[in-house]
Amino acid sequence: MRNNNNTVCAADTGGHGGLSKGLSSRQITMISIGGVIGAGFFVGSASAIMAAGPAVLVSFAIAAVLVVLVMGMLGELATANPDTGSFSTYAQQAMGRWAGFAIGWLYWWFYVLVIPLEAIVASDILGHWLGIPSMLVGVGLIVGLTCTNILSVKNFGVLEYWFSLVKVVTILAFIALGAFAIFGALPISSVSGVGHLWNDGGFAPTGIPGIASALVLALFSFTGMEIVTIAAAESEDPRRNIRKAIRSVVWRMLIFYFGSIFVIVSLVAWNSPALANGSFQSALEAMNIPGAATIVQAVILVGVASTLNSAIFTASRMGYSLATRHDAPRAWATTTDKGVPRVSILFASAGALVLLVANYTLPQSVLVPLIATIGTIALVMYLVIAISQVILRKRAIARGEVMRVQFPLFPGLSYLTIALIVSFLALMAVVPGHQMELLVSSILTGALVIVGVWLQYRDRGASSLSPTSVAE
Structure with missing residues (x-):
């Protein structure tokens, strides 16, 4: 194993390889909290409310149950073997190289798409404030956050800590104000009580179809919590940090998501035209x-910057992991003297910049199919995690090993989780507006699986490659 600067190092049993351990426990905790509050929640929750009415709370509850189950399964795997490749590495261990290759590249593509999409939202806000062309602002944001990520992982951790802190404080302040208003204790408020929960056509005015439509939107709002298992691999005590983050995911969902959504549907009618401006x-x-509009725009800007920062980090680490397993260009696994995969960061950001410029220069008919691939990637990721957990847990039982953290009621609850995920995928096929997402994502996933299978059969020796193998 070589451990010099700018060389590809072996991924050790802790999964760190040539990466640094520059993230503190405090930063990991805040990153896990910030991952729950994405910019999409601030922007997209209005669509879910308009689709289901107050019953959107049911949609978020169902989605939350699924995500809690999946994160519990991922927590079992990640505490047993912390690795920057996270579920991609576990998929390879469980099912073979083809599975790790397919889900790894699918996830990399997901976050390379997220970078320009978030930059577009931020550039529209900043461009309007500063009177600067949006494309230039977007390029500046991506380049600036790329530079901070390249310098050291500590820069990413510090930025994400403060971004997450702002989001947390904002959500808590919003819930506190809403609670005062609901109880009639906010003098300036023109609304009070929770009458909107049933006075505007009932609790579920659009019925089961509305709840189903909002369910898909709610599920995508939770995407990002898995980042903690990737980031924790670059901390001093990854197992403890992962375990701590996973255990607290339930109460975070309860407070941040349900608290804020409850405030909104209590104080604003689900069919109010005002929701067009955002929930x-x-x-x-x-x-x-x-100054409500300015406040929300500022918070959205912070949320977007946070997601953009995390997306660059996450895509680069997945690219690094793929490279250490010989499934991405070898240069992506080189690290600087501070343990940063600089080449992998640059390639992820370069791909994002191309997509950003294309957004402003090419017809939307060219980009829409690409953006649509985001649709089912989260569900595919969840399915891969669940299947990997079942396979690897059974292998551990056969060897007489006891997992550090055990997903409860195995294997029954694991199979139930898989069934729920498959049901969600089937739901996308019938919910209006999501069929294209399912189709395009399925084509991309199928293509990656075919390439992965071809690679595995081309070099059968590569199918036994694990994170503990020495990468050249």
Whole structure:
């Protein structure tokens, strides 16, 4: 094993390889919290509310149950073997090289797409404020956050800590204001009580179809929590940090998601035209909070910057992991003297920049199919995690090993989780507006699986490659 600067190092049993351990426990905790509050929640929750009415709470509850189950399964695997490749590595261990290759590249593509999409939202806000062309602002944001990621992982950790802290404080302040308004204790508010939960056509005015439509939107709002298992591999005590983050995911969902959504549907009618401006803005305006639009835009900007920062980090680490397993260009696995996969970061950001420029220069008919591939990647990722957990847990039992953290009620609850994920995928096939996402994502996933299988059969020796093998 070589451990010099700018060389590809072996991924040791802790999964760190040539990467640094520069993230503190405090930063890991805040990253895991921030991962729960994505920019999509601030922007997209209004669509879910308009689709299901107050019953959107049911949609979020169902989605939350699935995500809690999946994160529990991932927590079992990650505490047993912390690795920057996370579920991609576990898929390879469980099912073979083809599975690790396919889900790894699918996830890399997901976050390379997320970078320009988040940059577009941020550039529209900043461009309007500063009077600068949006494309230039977007390029500047990507380049700036790329540079901070390249310098050291500590820079990523520090930025994400403060971004996450702002989001957490904002959500808690919003819930506190909403609670005062609901109980009639906010003098400036023009609304109070929880009458909107049933006064505007009932609790579920659009019935089961509305709940189903909001369910798909709610599920995608939770995407990002798995990042903690990738980031924790670059901390001093990854197993402890992962275990701590996974255990706290339930109460975070309860407070941040259900608390804020409950405030919104209590104070704003689900069919109110004000929701077109965004759910959080409509609620603040109903409470007569001065400068509601500016406040929400500022928070969205922070949320977007946070997601963009995390996306660069996550895509680069998945690229690094793929390279150490010989499934990506070898140069992506080289690290600087500070343990940063600089080449992998640059390639992820370069791909994002190409997509960003294409957004402003090419017809939307060219980009829409690409953006649609985001649709089912989260569900495919969850399915791979669940299948990997079943296979690897059974192998551990056969060897007489006891997992450090055990997913409960095995194997029954694991199979139930798999059935739920498959049901979600089937739901996308019938919910209006999601068929294209399912189709395009399925084609991309199928193509990657075919390539992965071909690679595995081309070099049968590579199918036994594990994170503990020496990467050249």
